[in-house]
Amino acid sequence: MNVLSDSILSITIWIVLAIHLEIECKEKCYYIDLLYSNWTDDRPRFIVNMTFSSQNGIASVTTINDPVISPVASLLIVQQSPNEKKRIVYNMTTKLCAIKGIIDAVPLFKPVKENMLRQSNYTFSCPLNKGVYVMNNMRINPKNPLLSLLYQAKGIFTVTGALLEELPNSEMHPLSTYNFAGKILKKGCGRLD
Numbered sequence: 442m443n444v445l446s447d448s449i450l451s452i453t454i455w456i457v458l459a460i461h462l463e464i465e466c467k468e469k470c471y472y473i474d475l476l477y478s479n480w481t482d483d484r485p486r487f488i489v490n491m492t493f494s495s496q497n498g499i500a501s502v503t504t505i506n507d508p509v510i511s512p513v514a515s516l517l518i519v520q521q522s523p524n525e526k527k528r529i530v531y532n533m534t535t536k537l538c539a540i541k542g543i544i545d546a547v548p549l550f551k552p553v554k555e556n557m558l559r560q561s562n563y564t565f566s567c568p569l570n571k572g573v574y575v576m577n578n579m580r581i582n583p584k585n586p587l588l589s590l591l592y593q594a595k596g597i598f599t600v601t602g603a604l605l606e607e608l609p610n611s612e613m614h615p616l617s618t619y620n621f622a623g624k625i626l627k628k629g630c631g632r633l634d
C-alpha cells in the first residue's frame with residue numbers, strides 16, 4: 442500500500458473513531474425516580490398488585506374474577522416544573538379494544554407497548570376475560586425517547602390512569618385507578634448507580 446492511501450486510511454479511521462466517541466459521550470440515559478405510587482382496585486372482582494424496582498422496573502399481577510364486557514382505559518401524563526404552568530403531555534380515554542391502534546399511532550408509545558406485551562400476558566382485547574394476568578419485571582429502556590421527553594431538570598411528572606367498565610347505562614365504574622409521580626434522572630449510559 443502506498444504512503445498516501447495509508448495515511449488517508451488512518452485519518453479516516455481517526456475521524457470515524459472521534460465521531461463515535463463524541464456520540465458515546467453525548468449519549469444519555471434516563472431513569473425514573475419514583476416519588477410515590479398508589480392504586481385502587483375493585484376487590485374481589487378485579488384485584489391488582491404492582492411492585493416497582495430500581496432501574497425502571499415494574500411488575501404487576503392482575504386477577505380478574507368476572508369478565509369485563511366493555512373496558513375503558515384512561516391515561517393522563519402531566520409535567521410540572523417549579524413556577525411553571527402544568528403541561529399536559531398526554532390525555533386520553535378510550536375503549537381498551539381500540540387502544541392498540543392508538544398506541545401504535547404514537548411512535549413514542551409503541552416500543553413501551555411492545556416491550557410490555559413481550560414481558561406479560563396482558564391483552565388489549567374486549568371483553569377482558571377471567572384469569573390471572575402477569576407482567577414480570579418490565580424495564581423501560583433508559584434510552585426510550587419517552588423518558589427524555591418527560592425529563593426536566595427540576596420538574597416532576599405525574600401519571601394518572603384508570604381501567605373503567607362502561608355500564609349499560611353508560612356510567613363508568615372504576616375497576617382500577619393508579620397514580621404515580623416521579624422525576625426523570627439523566628445519567629450517562631452504562632452507569633448503574
Ligand SMILES: *[C@@H]1O[C@H](CO)[C@@H](O)[C@H](O)[C@H]1NC(C)=O
Binds near residue numbers: 477478479480481620
Ligand atoms: C394517591 O396519591 C395521590 C397524590 O398524593 C392522592 O391525590 C390520591 O388521593 C391517592 N390515592 C389513593 C387511593 O390513596
Ligand SMILES: *[C@@H]1O[C@H](CO)[C@@H](O)[C@H](O)[C@H]1NC(C)=O
Binds near residue numbers: 490491492
Ligand atoms: C404484592 O406483591 C408483592 C411482591 O410479590 C408481595 O410481597 C405483596 O404481598 C403483594 N401485595 C398484595 C396486597 O397482594
Ligand SMILES: *[C@@H]1O[C@H](CO)[C@@H](O)[C@H](O)[C@H]1NC(C)=O
Binds near residue numbers: 517529532533
Ligand atoms: C382530558 O381530556 C378529557 C376529555 O377530552 C377532558 O374532559 C379533561 O378535562 C382533560 N383533562 C385535563 C387535565 O385537561
Ligand SMILES: *[C@@H]1O[C@H](CO)[C@@H](O)[C@H](O)[C@H]1NC(C)=O
Binds near residue numbers: 571573
Ligand atoms: C398468565 O401467566 C401466568 C403466569 O405465567 C399464568 O398463571 C396465567 O394463567 C396466564 N394468564 C392467562 C390469561 O393466560
